[in-house]
Amino acid sequence: MCLINVNGFARILDPKPVKAHLPTENSGYAIYKAAGKLAEKKALITGGDLGIGRAVAILFAIEGADIAISYLLAEEEDAQHTKAQDLIAKAVMALGGLNVLVNNAAYQINNMAEFSEDQWVHTFNTNIHAYFFPAKYTLPHLQSGDTIINTTSVTAYAGTRPDLDYISTKGAIVAFTRALSSELASKGIRVNGVAPGPVWTPLVVNTMSKEELSQFSSAPMGRPGQPSEIAACYVFLASQDSSFIFGQALNPNGGTIVNG
Secondary structure: OEEOOOOHHHHHOOOOOOOOEEEOOOOOEEEOOOOOOOOOOEEEEEOOOOHHHHHHHHHHHHOOOEEEEEOOOOOOOOOHHHHHHHHHHHHHHHHOOOOEEEEOOOOOOOOOOOOOHHHHHHHHHHHHHHHHHHHHHHHHHOOOOOEEEEEOOOHHHHOOOOOHHHHHHHHHHHHHHHHHHHHHHHHOOEEEEEOOOOEOOHHHHHHOOHHHHHOOOOOOOOOOEOHHHHHHHHHHHHOHHHOOOOOOEEOOOOOOOOOO
8 A cells, every 4th residue: 555645846856856766887777676675564654755755665665565655744833743643543554554664754944044943943843853753653563673764864974064953953863763773672673764965856956056956966976866776775774684783874875974
């Protein structure tokens, strides 16, 4: 089962983001090859209608998972816990359980030198509080071998661009991932993260000027990543291939060296 609302923002990107293909040795792209890594898994992906989240949903489905996605999750104030509880309940009912939670929803806006206190709170509500509540209400449904995967960013380690509030929340996600992993490791529930570098997604177009877009790349590789390249990391972390990985963040960033 796949519950998806597809937003049209991806259509404004030229070239279009790559969601179901991976680069080949001759600089082309080939369709992702499934191996049944997520057969019988039931997964919920927040922020799954665009960019990385959409590519994760596609590859999870190719690998045999039943998936549900959410979008615009709990971007407001005090009702976040109620919205998150309702989201998890609906996903469990639709899928018949949950094995994988991907926390991926995020908010980012440029030109934040004079951002307001309300803007700071809004970003934290969307980027970190909306990770905590789904995790909290998913936990009763998880068993040994199940996983939680949180999306952070290379900016959490580099501390530069795009924005102070965004970077701060991504650092909080790294700490949240490590702390939750330590708490759940004894139960066999694995919590890990993915820290992408520059990726060609609608978020890029919506938050960058034309000049910034012309220089948008991932040094030293010299190009931004494609959503499918990042999504493959989520497949790995959701599958038994990563059975000995707890509390870590994978760094698909095109070669930027980070120290965690």
